[in-house]
Amino acid sequence: MMNESGCHSEGPSMPEALRNIPEDRRVVLDVRDQVRAGEEPFQRIMQTVMSLKDDQAFVLYNIFEPIPLYGVLAQRGFTHWTQKRGPQDWCITFYRAGEQAATAPAPSAAPGPAAPAGDAIVVDARGLEPPQPMAKILENLPRIAAGGHILAMTDRRPMLLYPKLEERGFSFSTEETTHGWFETRIWK
Missing domain, CATH: 3.30.110 (Translation Initiation Factor IF3)
Structure with missing residues (x-):
């Protein structure tokens, strides 16, 4: 039917x-x-x-x-x-x-340890239309040194980015800022 x-x-x-x-x-x-x-x-x-x-x-x-x-x-x-x-x-x-x-967890908090402290590689992908923010973030992943991390800023929660980060073995966490954009920390 x-x-x-x-x-x-x-x-x-x-x-x-x-x-x-x-x-x-x-x-x-x-x-x-x-x-x-x-x-x-x-x-x-x-x-x-x-x-x-x-x-x-x-x-x-x-x-x-x-x-x-x-x-x-x-x-x-x-x-x-x-x-x-x-x-x-x-x-x-x-x-x-x-x-x-x-009871499935929300994607805003990825499993794993907290992001490393210290200076981050800042990737500002605000103002870009999809899929440009994801592409910009992915092209910067090789820049993460041991113990370092990326701080990516986007206009939207980067939902399609999460599976790609997991496939590549990265940990991440995303928070919405009081200014209305999203900050995603990415580390190995």
Whole structure:
């Protein structure tokens, strides 16, 4: 059976936890036209995610599989079920599954030890449009000396940066400043 958004709402591969979420508890966002127009949908996606209630699922339509988003939303306690419906036609349902998801830590505090004290390499990526802040921060990672760290300043919480830092073995922590920007400390 297809629901009003076109995703298969039943079937042997659908996880039981998702099957138990009623259609009226699923929030749908279609970013296909936005992506085809060359626009970045991340802000709209995160606004939608932030507006979800604990018992709601998020259904995303995209023209490609948004693999980096899986890690970003996993840090917020979501798991996903992905369906490729055709060429450039993906339906991804994000949902909270069980007690572990309800208690998942927020991505603002990364696991691991505190950032080293001392002088930091400052990377000011404020005022740049995505993905430029992430690119600027990543290109500066080789500059971190033993015991050193980077202080990156961004206009937004750098959600897509976190999985890339983890892949490269870096620790990090992000805090929102009283001035409205975000400071991310990155170290080995």
